[in-house]
Amino acid sequence: MPDNEFGYTAWGRDWLRLAEPLRLTKPEPLLPRARSIARNNGVRTEIEGTVVRSHIHRGTEASVTHLELTTFPRTTIEALAALLPADTLTLSDDLHAAAVAAGISLTPILAGSDCSCRARNPRCLHMLATCYAVVRLIDETPWLALDLQGYRSTPPPPDTDMPVSIPRWTPIDALDPATYFG
Template sequence: MADDEFGYTAWGRDWVRLAEPLSLIKPEPLLPRARSIARNNAVRTEIEGTMVRAHIHRGSEASVTHLELTSLPRATIEAIAAVVPADTLTLSDELHAAVIGAGISVTPVLAGTDCSCRARGARCLHMLATCYAVVRLIDENPWLALDLQGYRSAPPDTRTDAPVSIPHWTPIDALDPAVYFG
């Protein structure tokens, strides 16, 4: 695993599973192209809280992809803080092993994905390329693996144990025309 281009740190390997889940029963034909796009720096990412926005340009096509991650529950954040010293500058593989050894899961969970491409599926080429681009960023800075899950973003007293779910779409019958157009 040390020779892998994506996920060469323990923190990055957790994130590779977003693109390469173990539950797949057949090979994913888009993975080699997605790795190539990420490898050639064709993914421009913008990170804001637990949201990743990626702009991907390939030839004459351009796509915007959004990945939204669920936030870690307060109990998990407190458990990680008990294992990882507060003055830690770089998260090492040993700290990852200590977190996992303490029974804490830091595996990311996608809350939602969206892409402007024509694929119409949740696992399009652009989503996979964005996952690989994020893995490269995490391999460079492992703190990003926790920050994308809300580890250091909100004050401790405002975090809740239940992840907040923001609906991606609003059903049309949920809107009141008098309020909407008034």
């Protein structure tokens, strides 16, 4: 059994920083409860492309949490493709170290998060528990760390170094009623 149950692989440690960023200056009081929820399988996750949707039921309350991740830029996808052998079945910590040594950033970037709970805080208990559940999944299957950032599941973005993100909302005045309803 690993010493740390969340993020015991190098791939999972990158994702653990979503819940436990190094820039926090004070302790986060929600982390122990979030770890407990994830540890006791209280998070049911659904992964669709670069979106993680989770359902958490605690007592009489239920919450739905969405995490949207940005995709890798085209240059990162090409650099990873050159580094990873085509017949790789599992990603080892050595491959992670080689990617970092080559200057490839594997750290996930959260494009947005949303939760249906009453907290109205981007770092609510449910978001943190979802992060821990995803870290646990990535520790079991490291390919998920790359797939959630669009490595294998989506076509490479256009020739830009900017990560591709999908806007969460469409302004109502951007829609043309004649073509929308016609």
